[in-house]
Amino acid sequence: xxxxxxxxxxxxxxxxxxxxxxxxxxxxxxxxxxxxxxxxxxxxxxxxxxxxxxxxxxxxxxxxxxxxxxxxxxxxxxxxxxxxxxxxxxxxxxxxxxxxxxxxxxxxxxxxxxxxxxxxxxxxxxxxxxxxxxxxxxxxxxxxxxxxxxxxxxxxxxxxxxxxxxxxxxxxxxxxxxxxxxxxxxxxxxxxxxxxxxxxxxxxxxxxxxxxxxxxxxxxxxxxxxxxxxxxxxxxxxxxxxxxxxxxxxxxxxxxxxxxxxxxxxxxxxxxxxxxxxxxxxxxxxxxxxxxxxxxxxxxxxxxxxxxxxxxxxxxxxxxxxxxxxxxxxxxxxxxxxxxxxxxxxxxxxxxxxxxxxxxxxxxxxxxxxxxxxxxxxxxxxxxxxxxxxxxxxxxxxxxxxxxxxxxxxxxxxxxxxxxxxxxx
RNA sequence: GGAAGGGUGGCAGAGCGGCUGAAUGCACCGGUCUUGAAAACCGGCGAAGGUAACACUUCCGUGGGUUCAAAUCCCACCCCUUCCGCCA
Numbered sequence: 001x002x003x004x005x006x007x008x009x010x011x012x013x014x015x016x017x018x019x020x021x022x023x024x025x026x027x028x029x030x031x032x033x034x035x036x037x038x039x040x041x042x043x044x045x046x047x048x049x050x051x052x053x054x055x056x057x058x059x060x061x062x063x064x065x066x067x068x069x070x071x072x073x074x075x076x077x078x079x080x081x082x083x084x085x086x087x088x089x090x091x092x093x094x095x096x097x098x099x100x101x102x103x104x105x106x107x108x109x110x111x112x113x114x115x116x117x118x119x120x121x122x123x124x125x126x127x128x129x130x131x132x133x134x135x136x137x138x139x140x141x142x143x144x145x146x147x148x149x150x151x152x153x154x155x156x157x158x159x160x161x162x163x164x165x166x167x168x169x170x171x172x173x174x175x176x177x178x179x180x181x182x183x184x185x186x187x188x189x190x191x192x193x194x195x196x197x198x199x200x201x202x203x204x205x206x207x208x209x210x211x212x213x214x215x216x217x218x219x220x221x222x223x224x225x226x227x228x229x230x231x232x233x234x235x236x237x238x239x240x241x242x243x244x245x246x247x248x249x250x251x252x253x254x255x256x257x258x259x260x261x262x263x264x265x266x267x268x269x270x271x272x273x274x275x276x277x278x279x280x281x282x283x284x285x286x287x288x289x290x291x292x293x294x295x296x297x298x299x300x301x302x303x304x305x306x307x308x309x310x311x312x313x314x315x316x317x318x319x320x321x322x323x324x325x326x327x328x329x330x331x332x333x334x335x336x337x338x339x340x341x342x343x344x345x346x347x348x349x350x351x352x353x354x355x356x357x358x359x360x361x362x363x364x365x366x367x368x369x370x371x372x373x374x375x376x377x378x379x380x381x382x383x384x385x386x387x388x389x390x391x392x393x394x395x396x397x398x399x400x401x402x403x404x405x406x407x408x409x410x411x412x413x414x415x416x417x418x419x420x421x422x423x424x425x
Numbered sequence: 426g427g428a429a430g431g432g433u434g435g436c437a438g439a440g441c442g443g444c445u446g447a448a449u450g451c452a453c454c455g456g457u458c459u460u461g462a463a464a465a466c467c468g469g470c471g472a473a474g475g476u477a478a479c480a481c482u483u484c485c486g487u488g489g490g491u492u493c494a495a496a497u498c499c500c501a502c503c504c505c506u507u508c509c510g511c512c513a
Binding site: 051 | 435443444453454471472474475480481482483492493494
């Protein structure tokens with residue numbers, strides 16, 4: 001959520017940062033224009049209500065004093081009936097107006113950080129660097145590699161659950177588990193993260209805190225008969241671990257890593273990546289989450305991204321780092337780097353990690369604040385990034401490790417987790 | 426699912442119609458004392474809006490109601506704890 005004070009003080013500057021996302025900030029009936037109008041109305045009604053509340057409180061106190069002194073208070077009581085009715089009416093109007101203002105605010109995305117490049121679509125994302133040497137020989141798609149080896153079963157996934165579900169067997173199942181272990185161990189032992197294990201079902205409030213709700217309910221799996229949802233990413237429960245808390249500044253930065261399954265309806269991506277396991281309704285991911293100060297947010301984003309890169313490097317998977325342009329940065333983020341891994345069958349790089357700084361946006365929404373010694377509470381800055389998406393990582397290993405005899409070389413760092421297995425045959 | 430108890434400031438915990446934004450203790454901050462520390466003593470110490478600063482307003486799980494006045498009374502809901510049932 002954007003800051004109300006800043007919204008009033010810097011309406012035009014904020015609007016400009018939002019316009020870079022392609023949002024209409026000129027139209028008075030658009031969200032930006034409506035927010036302004038609703039704020040004015042909300043504040044008017046609130047100050048009217050408050051003035052009358054003050055009167056009510058003053059006279060009520062007087063009545064109490066008179067009564068306890070045995071004096072007559074009937075004159076005051078006579079007028080207060082009406083005053084009280086008016087207070088109630090104004091209170092509920094003010095409440096409604098504030099709720100309306102809030103509802104609009106909740107649907108306004110995070111203004112972009114000034115360093116984010118302009119752009120009209122994902123085609124304008126900026127490549128920052130590449131690592132590793134992509135193989136350019138012909139490699140079959142992972143679904144063929146996996147089917148030939150008998151370790152990926154897409155038909156079984158479809159039978160059990162539908163499209164975009166896959167069953168892993170044998171070496172693939174173990175590889176999935178090995179990747180999870182390797183990633184978590186690396187982040188805990190080498191990067192200093194504290195591991196957490198969290199629920200994969202959360203309530204509406206939690207989902208709202210990180211920004212998935214109210215705007216993106218269609219992307220989520222909702223539980224029948226309950227106001228609860230399957231998480232689309234560990235970001236949601238892990239960040240919200242601290243919802244409505246005031247933290248001591250000394251404990252920042254907080255760095256958590258977590259494995260969770262992730263569930264996405266992929267409502268808007270019909271027809272994209274329908275084959276294989278690039279885009280699944282359920283997938284595994286190890287996530288990195290930082291809670292830090294606003295001053296540190298941007299430099300911590302570099303650190304976090306580096307931790308995700310370290311995994312790719314250890315697995316010796318070629319990748320590139322891109323910075324998302326204004327049109328492509330997600331709703332809650334102020335700045336985002338994507339890591340894209342080389343997929344030889346497609347001869348292109350595909351997203352395998354997304355690392356974002358959210359500034360105070362989520363901290364404000366989720367009520368996560370911190371206090372410097374003697375200072376006032378202020379929202380924490382949050383960051384998160386995949387470290388990494390496990391299913392896509394498995395795909396990359398199958399394709400990059402594929403050999404012309406049909407076998408797949410297992411990256412060295414994973415072999416201890418694979419019972420010493422060097423290749424999948 | 427059934428029964429009972431309970432949700433109050435960073436924590437613990439009183440209050441159960443007006444003098445209560447809230448006793449008390451702990452924690453924390455400042456001071457006195459001390460070579461220093463501890464102890465003791467004195468003072469301060471919730472959040473949000475609002476203001477130049479005050480004033481003022483709101484907040485005692487959430488929502489509604491009664492009343493001139495609600496943390497306190499009434500209704501509904503949510504959550505937690507314990508016991509029983511069920512169960513990995």
